[in-house]
């Protein structure tokens with residue numbers, strides 16, 4: 001990744017060192033090549049993930065949030081090594097796993113599991129629940145103590161399903177139950193890290209809370225570490241200890257739950273949050289002052305120069321179009337990549353506004 005440009009800022013806040021790092025990601029990138037013609041000449045690249053730095057600490061839930069197409073799923077598939085990174089490195093328990101081959105990855109496949117969004121598409125409709133949940137044991141050639149059937153039944157009851165239903169097929173279950181089957185399969189080999197990509201967004205709202213609570217309970221019971229990807233800020237708020245906000249392949253803000261929701265620093269985060277209707281009845285009818293971002297997310301094939309958010313940011317100044325703001329800890333445990341953060345000292349005071357910046361948003365006053 002490009003070295004962050006030096007800016008005149010106060011010394012960065014120190015991270016608290018107490019929590020053990022399970023996964024460490026440095027400069028992680030994934031560029032999908034765009035090819036043309038018979039010889040598939042590369043003519044460009046989709047910069048889906050373009051330089052991410054973050055840690056996942058043992059026992060925590062790290063939430064990843066951002067609009068569609070910002071690279072959340074690509075990030076999830078990179079850290080579970082379902083995709084080969086183009087750049088950067090991934091360390092798991094201190095071991096570099098960035099480019100491990102199939103055999104090198106085999107032991108890690110037990111430790112790192114993924115839960116997918118679509119609880120139907122990710123389960124083979126021709127296999128019974130028993131076959132699906134026992135697949136990880138067969139793949140890893142592990143025989144559970146007490147036998148395979150007993151272990152599958154134990155896992156089914158662990159996720160709140162009837163253990164007698166191991167002979168049924170996915171279509172005989174509801175969406176929420178199917179997601180529970182996916183969770184049972186992911187937990188079969190007692191993983192250390194579970195990456196869940198939009199685990200509840202395909203479910204009815206009434207079922208979402210049940211599955212979120214199940215994930216929560218299982219985390220406590222089994223000491224799991226989660227990376228949970230969602231575009232829904234209220235789900236993320238409910239489950240996460242810390243949250244990374246992504247925009248166009250980058251992390252723009254990373255903070256603990258209280259810090260992010262209490263005093264967001266990145267204008268994009270502020271906009272995302274103000275788009276969520278406030279359920280507080282005292283505020284109903286009052287002017288909401290909601291920020292509505294105008295325009296579409298730019299293409300990750302040719303992202304904007306400088307700060308990638310500058311084409312939609314109402315605070316943008318000249319420096320924002322030319323110099324990429326580095327991700328800096330401006331408060332303990334609270335990192336942000338912005339020249340003019342909210343709730344923190346301005347990093348480039350006195351810079352001239354970009355023409356049209358003030359029109360980048362509409363303020364809804366309902």
Ligand SMILES: Nc1ncnc2c1ncn2[C@@H]1O[C@H](COP(=O)(O)OP(=O)(O)OP(=O)(O)O)[C@@H](O)[C@H]1O
Nearest residue numbers: 032046048067068069070071072073074075231300
């Ligand atoms: N295999 C691929 N080949 C080319 N481009 C891809 C590929 N996979 C993803 N992309 C592109 O990379 C960008 C990031 O996609 P990704 O699926 O990671 O986003 P996302 O944040 O998960 O979005 P959503 O919220 O819609 O799930 C998008 O522009 C997408 O079109």
Ligand code: SF4
Nearest residue numbers: 307310313320338339
């Ligand atoms: S103020 Fe500048 S650096 Fe900060 S988000 Fe807006 S455009 Fe980016």
Ligand SMILES: [Mg+2]
Nearest residue numbers: 072073074197
């Ligand atoms: Mg996705």
